[in-house]
Amino acid sequence: MDITSGTLDEALERLHTSGPEFQGFLSNHGPMAVEALVRHGQARTVHRWLDRYETKLEDVPSPQARITDENWHEALGDRNRVTDWTTYFTHAIAERPWREVLAEWWPRLLPGIAGAATHPVIRVGHAVRTLLEEGEEAPRVAELAHAIGYWAARHTTLPVSVSPRGAASPDAALAALPRVPDQQGGVLARVAQLPDTAGWQEAADALNGPDDPEAARDQLTALVRATVHRYVGYGHGHGVLLVHSATAPNAVLRTLPALPRELWVPSLTAAWTASAALVAAFSPAEAQPSPDTGSLTPEEVFERAAAHGDEHVIKLTDTALDVASWTEDGDDRALAAGLRSTELIPSEF
Template sequence: MTSITYSDAVTDALDRLDDLGYERAGRQDLANHGPMGAEALAALGHPEAIPAWVTGYRNAIAHNDPPGPRFAIDPAEESSWRPALGAFDRVGDWEALFRRELADAPWRDVLVRWWPRLLPGLFSRLTHGPIRTAHAVRSVAATSSPSPQQITELARGLAYWAARFTTLPGQASLGGQRTVAEAVAAAPRAPINPATPPAALLRDGLSSLLDQPGYTDTLQALRADHVQVLLSTMTAQFAGLCLAQTRYTPVPLVHGVTAPAALRLVLPYLPAGLHEPTLTAMWQTHTALLFLFAGDSHDEDDIRARAAETEVPGFDDLIAAAVEHGDEHVIKFTDACLREHLLRPDPRYPAAALAVQQRIPRRGKPS
């Protein structure tokens, strides 16, 4: 049987997904997860599953048409590109810009140039902008000769981040005295009505974050640590929240793991001076996720100990179950938990991967 390489599998998937727009059709403008899910399947060692998965994804979810460019954005003129940040009707213009940039310069140079410009908007559509960018970075970095499809996907990841650029209220810092666990435990949180859709929580909650007791203190509470260690404590803590918070859909909180795990994929290609600002922006995003979607803090103190006592399949079985499950969030979350667990083992990762597989509905098989 002929085997297919990771890069070839990703390129084929991007070809199959090329005509899908940036977001799903309908009243909830949710991000296109096709390229991210397919790349994660390839990274998990299941490239053979991608064609059927792409077919199932396309059959299950309608997407808006890809937009075309309208007005050129000049990357050298701040007065041209800055007003276009967060303007989703300019996403075609952003894609055209990044296509030009990536045609004229090495992809890493483009990434380093735009990363600090986009970083304040890390929350971009519940972090889907930077996550899509990170999956594309992993793809192009895996080969010395990225395919045109892989380069286009990087342009689209950056374009989506820019067009859904979303700043959060307040100012985060890593100048506090608390660990991630201590900061999360100290944050006062209110219960969430489980019937409220995530889109409504976002719409109503973002504008009132500064009014929530403890929000500003939490932004300033975290103490600096080694970048890689801090990323690990961030992902492990939010994997624990995914385990403990069972009264609301887990989908928003899984991004508290997949987003910092995605940033870890990109950090090796950024100068060291951008590492701490990246983690500071991630902590601001974590604080928002905590106050918007974590609800009241119940049964969280001993979640690591309880996770260690939980009988969980090995990661080979968890990966196989995620592939069979088919949901894009489950696939990406399993990928992130596996990578994080390999770097710094913690029982919350496999337990959370299993719990999310059990709580998110399965994707139907393609017809």
């Protein structure tokens, strides 16, 4: 990742003058997208991309009241307190190491991983990846405070609780998940059906859920690979929302190195629960054939994502390139997922 130009820090500073959502519920993907663009050699495109993306963003919401170590419970999940939460975490990270703050809040926030369609945890994953691999410059530390604050404000629990205790691989467990009966509504309407969807609980619990932290990390890695691969055939159920079935667990995987090992197993459980909910809510009944990647390299696939310009395409292709990098000979199916997203998601650029 080439950060010598300061492009990422400049972009983050620009984005921190805008709120985390717009039009009432849409998430500001700017921090996630620019981090991916810079990481994959597209720094020259960042400010031009932002010039267009910023036109739909909104101002930072007005603060409501101070959040403290004593009263935070009452503000958890209150979207109107997002600026209060950002202020709280900005002060916390200024006073203590960011890893310490993250470790304290991670188990508090995990039950609400599905909030805002998993966008907050994805934003945290991008922020942590940069801090771990590229350094702790002020705008990057500030981005983590914004990301955790967004998660706290949009903390939302699912109407189901999953306890992986079977023997199924992520591929097999995903394939066995039944679809919710009514596929017409939005996210909240669909996931509300999970408790009454016949066979869903059993299928979700059938995932192999190891107790060992290293094994949990390996299973989380396998989950990311499985959801990326699945997007190739089933992403057409909802090109945008099924992106998050892959990018949310990958955000958790990116964060694991910054967390105490005792948090790795519950992190796998939370990530699987969120992915399983999205897959059941939006997967179509039938798969489509895979697009031909030909002789495209990972760099060329990401160039296509950057040229397309949609933030979800950029995010999914970023995750797909992670998956492709995990095998010595690459992973054509992972690259096909990135290409599929350019077909399924309209470009506004």
